[in-house]
Amino acid sequence: MGVEVRVEGLTKSFGRTPVWSDVTLTLPAGEISVLLGPSGTGKSVFLKTLVGLLRPDRGSIWIGDQDLPQLPERDLYEVRKLFGVLFQDGALFGSMNIYDNVAFPLREHTKLSEGRIRDIVTEKLDLMGLTGAEKKLPGEISGGMRKRAGLARALVLDPQIVLFDEPDSGLDPVRTAYLNQLIIDLNQQIDATFLIVTHDINTARTVPDNIGLIYHGHLAMFGPREMLLSSHEPVVRQFLNAQRVGPIGMAEEKDADELAAEAAAGAQLPPLPPIPLQLRPSDGGPRRAERPPGEWCHAHSVVPPLGSFVEVR
Numbered sequence: 001m002g003v004e005v006r007v008e009g010l011t012k013s014f015g016r017t018p019v020w021s022d023v024t025l026t027l028p029a030g031e032i033s034v035l036l037g038p039s040g041t042g043k044s045v046f047l048k049t050l051v052g053l054l055r056p057d058r059g060s061i062w063i064g065d066q067d068l069p070q071l072p073e074r075d076l077y078e079v080r081k082l083f084g085v086l087f088q089d090g091a092l093f094g095s096m097n098i099y100d101n102v103a104f105p106l107r108e109h110t111k112l113s114e115g116r117i118r119d120i121v122t123e124k125l126d127l128m129g130l131t132g133a134e135k136k137l138p139g140e141i142s143g144g145m146r147k148r149a150g151l152a153r154a155l156v157l158d159p160q161i162v163l164f165d166e167p168d169s170g171l172d173p174v175r176t177a178y179l180n181q182l183i184i185d186l187n188q189q190i191d192a193t194f195l196i197v198t199h200d201i202n203t204a205r206t207v208p209d210n211i212g213l214i215y216h217g218h219l220a221m222f223g224p225r226e227m228l229l230s231s232h233e234p235v236v237r238q239f240l241n242a243q244r245v246g247p248i249g250m251a252e253e254k255d256a257d258e259l260a261a262e263a264a265a266g267a268q269l270p271p272l273p274p275i276p277l278q279l280r281p282s283d284g285g286p287r288r289a290e291r292p293p294g295e296w297c298h299a300h301s302v303v304p305p306l307g308s309f310v311e312v313r
């Protein structure tokens, strides 16, 4: 079973440059959450802070009764084993073949025999559709395969929490669709808590149970997907619908003059698009954390956009 991760008042800066401050959110156990935000807002820094590769300036990351930033290095090493991380480029060792890359964490962190390691590596490679690619070097396979190999490696220690840093970057739409399905199936199978950083709006709209948006050094909003997909909060609405009209500008937030000019020109946000159904596991069964479509909207007296929750065939 995945574990809940409770982040409270987390703040991070590099020297005098703040990245984000006062981030508070809970990743519910076993659920899939997506973290969005304009480029450079510190999403990767957030993932690295969660896993203990970067120390926050202040704040807590609670897993059970352990507050990660307070742990001594030795205990942190143990807690890190709860995490599997898929870095942006797969972070594979270029001179090691796929088999050895995937076996690496098992050889580093366990005393398992080579026979047992072979069983685990073979199982994970099979799960990722990489059987037959064992002897290839990372440079000899496609970007999509490298991501899947990185994911196989992230899974060998049976993590309770899996962090994905832009798993879809550099992939074509079809490969992204396959990867998204793989992520849903994986979540159903291993029941870990997932956090995915992505720029892909379609992924953000269909894959997660929860969505968060980092903007301008803060967590603008985090909650059940229906809450964000029906939100009229300008930043959330602009970002989740990939619009130019709104507070987010080309390089940073728009200044008051730009916003006034937009208003004067009568620029208006188009109506919210329908909320799509969530992607389901490929066996057709329900997701682990599935709730009836529209439940959140109904419970909060929010009228979902017209055409929401209709099955698209």
Ligand SMILES: Nc1ncnc2c1ncn2[C@@H]1O[C@H](COP(=O)(O)OP(=O)(O)OP(=O)(O)O)[C@@H](O)[C@H]1O
Pocket: 014, 019, 037, 038, 039, 040, 041, 042, 043, 044, 045, 046
């Ligand atoms: N180790 C570091 N030392 C100093 N600054 C850093 C370090 N790591 C990241 N930064 C800075 O922190 C900011 C946030 O970077 P980060 O990579 O987390 O953004 P991001 O939201 O993931 O961006 P993108 O969507 O483009 O991948 C950037 O300004 C980056 O230069």
